Amino acid sequence: MLTVPPYDVLRRRSSEKWSGLAPGVIGATVAELDFELAPPIAAVLHEAVARGDLGYTPGVSPRLRDAFTGFAARRLGWRVDPDRLTLVPEVLIGLVELCRVLAPGGKVGFATAGYPPFLEQLPVAGFDVRHLPLRADGSFDLARLTVELRGGLRVLILASPHNPTGRVLPRAELESIAELCAEYDAWVLADEIHAPLVLPGAEFVPWLEVSEAARERGFALTSASKAFNLAGLKAALLVTASDRAQDVVRRLPFTADQVGLLGVLAAEVAYADGDPWLDALLGQLDRNRTLIGERLPAGITWSPPQATYLGWLDCAGLDLAPDPAGFFLARAKVALGPGSDYDPAGRERVRLNFGTGPELLGEILDRMTRACRS
Ligand SMILES: Cc1ncc(COP(=O)(O)O)c(C=O)c1O
Numbered sequence: 001m002l003t004v005p006p007y008d009v010l011r012r013r014s015s016e017k018w019s020g021l022a023p024g025v026i027g028a029t030v031a032e033l034d035f036e037l038a039p040p041i042a043a044v045l046h047e048a049v050a051r052g053d054l055g056y057t058p059g060v061s062p063r064l065r066d067a068f069t070g071f072a073a074r075r076l077g078w079r080v081d082p083d084r085l086t087l088v089p090e091v092l093i094g095l096v097e098l099c100r101v102l103a104p105g106g107k108v109g110f111a112t113a114g115y116p117p118f119l120e121q122l123p124v125a126g127f128d129v130r131h132l133p134l135r136a137d138g139s140f141d142l143a144r145l146t147v148e149l150r151g152g153l154r155v156l157i158l159a160s161p162h163n164p165t166g167r168v169l170p171r172a173e174l175e176s177i178a179e180l181c182a183e184y185d186a187w188v189l190a191d192e193i194h195a196p197l198v199l200p201g202a203e204f205v206p207w208l209e210v211s212e213a214a215r216e217r218g219f220a221l222t223s224a225s226k227a228f229n230l231a232g233l234k235a236a237l238l239v240t241a242s243d244r245a246q247d248v249v250r251r252l253p254f255t256a257d258q259v260g261l262l263g264v265l266a267a268e269v270a271y272a273d274g275d276p277w278l279d280a281l282l283g284q285l286d287r288n289r290t291l292i293g294e295r296l297p298a299g300i301t302w303s304p305p306q307a308t309y310l311g312w313l314d315c316a317g318l319d320l321a322p323d324p325a326g327f328f329l330a331r332a333k334v335a336l337g338p339g340s341d342y343d344p345a346g347r348e349r350v351r352l353n354f355g356t357g358p359e360l361l362g363e364i365l366d367r368m369t370r371a372c373r374s
Contacts, residue, residue, distance in 0.1 A: 001280040003036045004357035010034055015232060017353070025333045026364055027353075031163070031310060033229040034356040035284075038277035041228060044269045045262060056257035057235075057264050060085050064264060067271035068237060075275070076195055078206040086238040086249050087259040091193050091221045092117050094238050094252075095157055096125050098219060101251045102187050103127065103154035110157040111140060113164050113312065113343035115191075118157060132156075133345070138167045138303060142176055149184035156181055160207060161194040164312040164342050164351045166305020168202040174210045182213035187248075190220045193236075194308045196227035196278060199286050202306035208241040215241040219248075224270040225263070226308075227278060235263025285309050288354045288361050295362070297369040309355035312339075316348040318372060325350045332371035334364050 004010075007026070010018050017032040036042075048054070065082045072078040088094035099108050099122070109130035110118045122129045130148050135141050145156070158177065161168045181188050190207030198204040207220050223236035236259075240246045289304050292311055296302065299317035313336075315324040325338035328350065339349025354361055 001277060002284055002357070004034045004360060005036060007360070021335055022333075025329065025335050026360060026367070027335050028356070028364055029335050029337050029351075029353060031226060031308075031353060032231060032355070033281075033309070034360065035229070035281065038228060038270065038274050040269045040273040040277075041230070041266050044265050048262060048265050053261070053265075055261060057087065057259045057261045059256040060087055061264065061268065063268045063272070067268050071196075071271035071274075072206070075278075076204060076206055078209055080208075080239055081241060084240045084246055086240075086252075086254070087256045087264065088221070088236050088238050088252075088254055089234045089259050091191055091223055091236045092121065094221045094236060095189050095191060096121060097252050097254065098187075098189055098238075098248065099127055099155050099157075100125070101248055106154045107148070107152050108155045108157065109145070109148050109153045111159070111162065113339070113346055113349070115159060115163050116341045119342075131344070133343075134162075134165065138162070138165045140169065140173055140177060142173075142180060145177065145180055149180060149186055153184070153186055155187045155189060157189045157191060158207065159191045159194075161192075161198060161204065161307035163194060163308060164310050164337070165303065166194075166308045166310055166312065167303075168198055168204055168306040171205045171210065174205055174207065174214070178207075178211050178214035178218070181217060186217065188214065188218045190218060192220050192222045193226045195222060196224075197282070197285070197309065198307040199282060199289065199305070204307070208239060216244060218242075219245055224267040224274075227281070228266070228270040228274060230263060230266050230270070233263030233266055234260035235267050237267075284357070285355065288356075288358065291358060291361060292352070292354060292365065295365040295369070297365070297372040299372060300368075309353060311352040311354055312342075313350050313352055314348055315350060321347040324348065328368055328371060331374065332364075332367040334367050 017027045069080045072080045108127040112131040220239040225231045320327045325336045337351030339346030
């Protein structure tokens with residue numbers, strides 16, 4: 001069911017992961033999948049183009065409403081109120097614009113290591129960005145969060161599941177975060193874009209199912225783009241579960257026609273008919289996770305992710321700081337995400353995108369191993 005195009009075909013892709021690489025380099029950076037599109041999604045997109053159906057998005061269609069609420073109930077254990085869905089062009093734009101309404105120029109925090117645009121774009125947007133370093137075991141540092149809340153943190157961005165660690169936050173940790181934020185009247189923006197990618201062995205808890213406190217001051221942002229590889233189509237969803245949060249949504253400067261129509265059509269079919277493809281994907285990612293565990297070069301360690309197709313690799317045993325990604329690019333012809341993009345203290349780290357087939361992943365691991373031995 002899942003097919004990865006041959007390397008020379010991948011190299012003809014014009015997206016960020018595969019463009020701009022030197023000849024022979026394998027891309028394993030930005031979170032795009034190498035697999036061919038799920039057939040029902042490809043069909044819907046072809047049909048839309050054939051109809052010339054590329055105009056403005058009119059709003060949340062009844063089909064998207066039904067498909068997403070069904071998907072959320074079936075796969076994520078989340079009862080979504082169908083009247084509290086708002087289209088946004090991207091999760092990131094949704095996060096930034098919510099911050100502008102909730103904390104103009106104020107303190108916004110997120111866990112580090114974190115998704116690089118949080119580190120880059122939030123300061124540019126004028127926020128006083130507060131890093132909340134994760135604890136050594138990857139868990140959230142509640143003591144540090146308390147200090148920041150006392151210091152005036154207004155908004156916490158919570159990537160759940162987390163990128164780049166791939167950790168699925170357990171219910172008790174989410175409850176504690178919700179209680180603390182409620183105590184200081186801070187808002188939580190739950191970035192749940194990776195939720196459909198929870199791998200066997202872990203259980204995802206949606207933020208808006210955590211507690212009344214979480215619902216009262218919480219937003220969830222999600223998109224079909226990560227699990228179904230649709231990032232270029234620009235359609236994401238913002239979900240609320242309280243009147244107070246919904247009032248904030250009304251103050252956002254979006255209209256649906258800023259959202260990509262093809263992204264909406266693709267999301268409808270992904271959520272309605274994408275389960276078989278997604279199940280196959282999760283099976284492959286689980287096997288890839290095992291393969292990495294078996295074949296990671298000596299000197300590199302990791303905590304196997306519970307979700308996503310991202311491996312947060314610790315190269316401290318190889319003494320490659322400050323640029324292990326530069327080493328692997330030059331010596332192994334493998335492009336990895338530099339750890340310092342995710343964490344000011346990430347000089348020993350690289351992020352490996354393993355959203356590919358076992359052959360290419362095996363080649364990546366072989367090349368990395370040979371480079372380490374040399
Ligand atoms: C945690 C996280 N949030 C947001 C995004 C980007 O989502 P969007 O393209 O909808 O802004 C990513 C992409 O990898 C991500 O990992």
